[in-house]
Amino acid sequence: MRYQKTHKDDTRRRVLEVASRNFRQNGLVGTGVATIMADAGLTNGAFFTHFRSKEALIEEVFESASDIGYQGLVEAGTAGGIEAIVRRYMRPEHRDHPERGCPAAALGPEVARHSPATRAAFTRKFQRMVDLINSHLPSPNESRAQAIFGTLIGAMQLARSVSDPALSDQLLNSGIEAGIVLARA
Amino acid sequence: MRYQKTHKDDTRRRVLEVASRNFRQNGLVGTGVATIMADAGLTNGAFFTHFRSKEALIEEVFESASDIGYQGLVEAGTAGGIEAIVRRYMRPEHRDHPERGCPAAALGPEVARHSPATRAAFTRKFQRMVDLINSHLPSPNESRAQAIFGTLIGAMQLARSVSDPALSDQLLNSGIEAGIVLARA
DNA sequence: TGTACATCAGTGAACGCGCGTTCACTGATGTAC
């Protein structure tokens, strides 16, 4: 072999990370295979030695792309409970950098249009997030944890969509308040 | 003139309605001009006698497409207050027919990627919805109304994205419960 | 009343471009002898 044993796996992982970032930035339909490969330092042809198709890549992104944002939320929860999780999620930095943030907030409606396999992978990530929230509720309540996640996603999307910066900041705060109310009620 | 005076305006309105439906169904990037025109019973060339560009169409859709879903929520609010609004929004029919439903739930993250003019038009529709919710709160509270709207959007998107139908139904209920809690707290 | 011309919403072919995907090829390295 003319490459290290780990070389192909390394490349594959790199493509997954780049794809995950680009998808969150420009959408699933808005991101092309050639762009992903160029950003990973390769040419388009190599893509299909790693993945069967673009749809297969999308599925794998939801299954396995490493999730720095999620780790930060785990740490916030350990340090400051549910309120810290909510505050961390609703940070201006998160609003301003969807490419490093929550896939549900960046891609929600697009996931709904994709294959069952992709939606199943998304569901697993969703459940992990609900479990994290639930584990920090004063009295655990799956339904409530789901709703809190929904509130975070919705408020974050609105903060990103609205054209008035002051209103956008206010939406982040509205999301924080509501998240805390829901956690306590 | 070989057409009625109203003819061109009628066509224009029809294209806007078809576009609005198709956008919510397949996304802004996922919907082509030729498809919209074919669904409106015309050929692609006619598009540019009505709109400067696809981006201009998108902007106008957010500005002016008639909103049957919104009217239904107004009536629900009049009849049954905030709880009826929340229940109506979170209906399974809404989840299963994004093409007839809330643009924010169907297109949120895509709007965030579009032109300032499009986002400004979106902001106006957003504000109208927040006002409706706020007018039915026991004690009016803009921030709370914003958060309730966020909760509805987020919960609806999750219900549409998740692959397990039972979980999807549960998410609709979680959204209803949370909406009511937020309205009362 | 009948003919010539102006109007203009809509037609449909064509434009360059980027998409996802295929494929013959390259070239660096490891293995066999």
Added chain:
DNA sequence: TGTACATCAGTGAACGCGCGTTCACTGATGTAC
């Protein structure tokens, strides 16, 4: 140790296709005389 061959990740041109957009044209009707 030196040469011939096998391996295979990656290259880059090419495929058909649909995209947004342009444009010369059509044809039904209204107006002028």
